[in-house]
Amino acid sequence: MIVLAVCWHLRFALPYRDVEELRAERGLEVDHVTIYRWVQRFTPLLADAARPCRHRPGDRWFVAET
Numbered sequence: 001m002i003v004l005a006v007c008w009h010l011r012f013a014l015p016y017r018d019v020e021e022l023r024a025e026r027g028l029e030v031d032h033v034t035i036y037r038w039v040q041r042f043t044p045l046l047a048d049a050a051r052p053c054r055h056r057p058g059d060r061w062f063v064a065e066t
Contacts, residue, residue: 001028005035006042 001023008019010052017041023030 002038002042003046005030006039006046008045009035009039010046 005019005023008014008022009016014022016035019035020030020032023035
């Protein structure tokens with residue numbers, strides 16, 4: 001629920017009040033200030049999770065022939 005609201009705001013650049021309305025349409029009453037706080041809290045965590053894993057120098061890489 002929280003991640004979906006944060007993703008809507010970040011991915012589609014929706015204002016907090018629009019995200020609040022989308023949540024209300026699905027039966028979840030959430031204030032726009034709460035969504036703002038979720039975005040502030042969870043955006044760094046989502047950004048870290050979206051980064052590809054960094055490999056150490058010397059790791060082996062395999063490429064399939066095409």
